[in-house]
Amino acid sequence: MTGKPILSAHDIKVRFGDVSVLSGVNIDIRPGEIHGLIGENGAGKSTLGKVLGGYYRASAGRIAVDGHVMDRWDTPTALQNGVAIMHQELQLVPALTVAQNVYLGIEDHRRGVLRGTESKRLETLMAECGLRLDPRAVTADLTIADQQKIEILRALARKARVIVMDEPTSSLSKTEVDQLHRIMRTLRDEGRSVIYVTHFLNDILDVTDRVTVLRNGKMLHTTDTADETKETMVSAMLGGVKSETLYPPKPRNHGTVMLSVRDLQSPNGTQVDQLEIRAGEIVGLAGLVGAGRTEIARAIVGADPATGTIEIAGKPLTKRTIRAATQAGIVMVPEDRRGQGLVMTLPVRANISLPHLDTLSKTGMLDRSAETSLAKRLIDRFGVRPATIDGDVSNYSGGNQQKVLIGKWIADKPRVLILDEPSRGVDVGARETIHQEIVRMAATGVAILVISSEIDEVLGLATRVMLVDRGRIVDEIDPDTVTETDVLAALFQHQSTKDIVA
Numbered sequence: 001m002t003g004k005p006i007l008s009a010h011d012i013k014v015r016f017g018d019v020s021v022l023s024g025v026n027i028d029i030r031p032g033e034i035h036g037l038i039g040e041n042g043a044g045k046s047t048l049g050k051v052l053g054g055y056y057r058a059s060a061g062r063i064a065v066d067g068h069v070m071d072r073w074d075t076p077t078a079l080q081n082g083v084a085i086m087h088q089e090l091q092l093v094p095a096l097t098v099a100q101n102v103y104l105g106i107e108d109h110r111r112g113v114l115r116g117t118e119s120k121r122l123e124t125l126m127a128e129c130g131l132r133l134d135p136r137a138v139t140a141d142l143t144i145a146d147q148q149k150i151e152i153l154r155a156l157a158r159k160a161r162v163i164v165m166d167e168p169t170s171s172l173s174k175t176e177v178d179q180l181h182r183i184m185r186t187l188r189d190e191g192r193s194v195i196y197v198t199h200f201l202n203d204i205l206d207v208t209d210r211v212t213v214l215r216n217g218k219m220l221h222t223t224d225t226a227d228e229t230k231e232t233m234v235s236a237m238l239g240g241v242k243s244e245t246l247y248p249p250k251p252r253n254h255g256t257v258m259l260s261v262r263d264l265q266s267p268n269g270t271q272v273d274q275l276e277i278r279a280g281e282i283v284g285l286a287g288l289v290g291a292g293r294t295e296i297a298r299a300i301v302g303a304d305p306a307t308g309t310i311e312i313a314g315k316p317l318t319k320r321t322i323r324a325a326t327q328a329g330i331v332m333v334p335e336d337r338r339g340q341g342l343v344m345t346l347p348v349r350a351n352i353s354l355p356h357l358d359t360l361s362k363t364g365m366l367d368r369s370a371e372t373s374l375a376k377r378l379i380d381r382f383g384v385r386p387a388t389i390d391g392d393v394s395n396y397s398g399g400n401q402q403k404v405l406i407g408k409w410i411a412d413k414p415r416v417l418i419l420d421e422p423s424r425g426v427d428v429g430a431r432e433t434i435h436q437e438i439v440r441m442a443a444t445g446v447a448i449l450v451i452s453s454e455i456d457e458v459l460g461l462a463t464r465v466m467l468v469d470r471g472r473i474v475d476e477i478d479p480d481t482v483t484e485t486d487v488l489a490a491l492f493q494h495q496s497t498k499d500i501v502a
């Protein structure tokens with residue numbers, strides 16, 4: 001697995017305005033290697049990926065392919081040279097079908113006629129790699145996990161020699177992650193290379209050959225993965241500060257029932273007979289991707305139509321709209337930060353104050369100084385970078401956007417808080433802050449429902465965990481007496497029962 005690099009980038013510098021984002025980064029990608037790229041939120045991983053894929057032009061530095069320094073490097077040149085990138089923030093056209101998105105820009109044109117063979121080609125590609133989607137489904141109707149699969153298929157369809165995968169697994173289930181790892185290994189065995197950006201250090205240890213650490217836009221080092229451990233990687237990313245991976249102690253004093261759900265049914269298959277969460281209690285929803293956890297939450301907050309009874313602190317929720325739910329004190333932080341969570345055209349300050357306009361306004365006017373101090377407090381608490389209140393969120397790194405999203409909801413004190421994938425894409429440090437905040441809110445009497453694909457996270461935070469399959473709660477477990485493996489086994493057990501029944 002040694003040999004001349006097929007792609008290298010030397011002394012890469014990138015500036016946005018007067019901010020230096022990459023300051024002299026070097027990376028060499030060998031043929032047939034899986035190369036991990038790790039670093040804190042905002043360290044510059046996605047930026048480096050975009051430079052390699054030709055999306056961003058570096059202000060200084062050289063890119064070489066097979067040892068030849070390139071005099072131009074843009075997306076077409078990168079593609080011609082076999083470099084493709086899967087973006088962290090999915091870049092799909094919502095109105096197109098799965099097949100159209102996969103082959104966008106590389107459609108089969110013979111004699112100038114669009115051949116419409118995409119569905120067939122996609123079937124073959126999917127059979128080869130083992131990912132399944134309906135080629136004719138409209139992208140906008142799919143879950144984030146399925147959209148992430150489109151991005152993977154898209155990179156594979158381009159037959160790239162080097163594929164940059166920027167946090168490709170953030171919404172995939174355990175089986176799908178394993179599947180993707182298998183695909184990566186196959187690519188490697190064919191002599192192709194993968195640059196794998198992820199915050200899941202176990203995955204780095206599991207599948208990569210070498211790993212490069214970025215810190216504050218600088219390259220720290222590239223090492224053989226065999227020489228690394230989780231601890232060495234964490235301390236390299238954070239600059240020597242050791243991080244505790246433990247969860248904060250769970251609040252055990254629960255008050256009266258804050259959220260009560262009975263006979264909840266929605267047309268998309270949600271069916272919850274009963275669910276109660278008390279003040280100060282954290283309840284987790286675990287399930288395989290596609291099990292219907294998000295749909296349960298959306299039905300509760302009125303984002304999707306549903307029938308049934310919902311009571312907040314003993315009072316029935318009569319109107320079933322998000323607005324009515326918010327007014328009754330129930331808030332949901334969605335999993336899709338681009339689509340539903342943040343307003344990309346507004347600065348950080350306005351994104352944070354948006355849910356709090358009532359409390360921040362005096363006699364109908366927004367109190368600017370109150371808004372400023374709220375925004376500053378949250379930026380400081382969550383370590384949002386860049387740390388300016390007027391920053392343009394659309395340019396923030398994925399993890400920093402997530403911090404703003406969580407922060408803006410946590411600033412309030414709702415009665416019931418629903419968090420869907422709260423720590424998606426954030427680094428180890430920010431993840432800990434988010435966990436501490438969730439527990440702190442519970443300790444002040446908020447009833448919390450946490451949805452996470454990371455079973456470890458659900459077990460670490462909740463005092464009761466519900467297993468979800470096909471929109472139903474199929475089991476309740478005590479997170480303090482089971483392991484991650486037990487939960488996975490139970491979930492698969494329920495799923496395979498479905499397969500037999502179906």
Ligand SMILES: Nc1ncnc2c1ncn2[C@@H]1O[C@H](COP(=O)(O)OP(=O)(O)OP(=O)(O)O)[C@@H](O)[C@H]1O
Pocket residue numbers: 016021039040041042043044045046047048088385386395396397398399400425427
């Ligand atoms: N187009 C842009 N304009 C201005 N600043 C940008 C732009 N793109 C990225 N940045 C800034 O560059 C820094 C590095 O961002 P990048 O997205 O590369 O981080 P990252 O390592 O991928 O982080 P994460 O783990 O959160 O995804 C961030 O501070 C970000 O705000």
Ligand SMILES: [Mg+2]
Pocket residue numbers: 045046047088166397398399
């Ligand atoms: Mg990134």
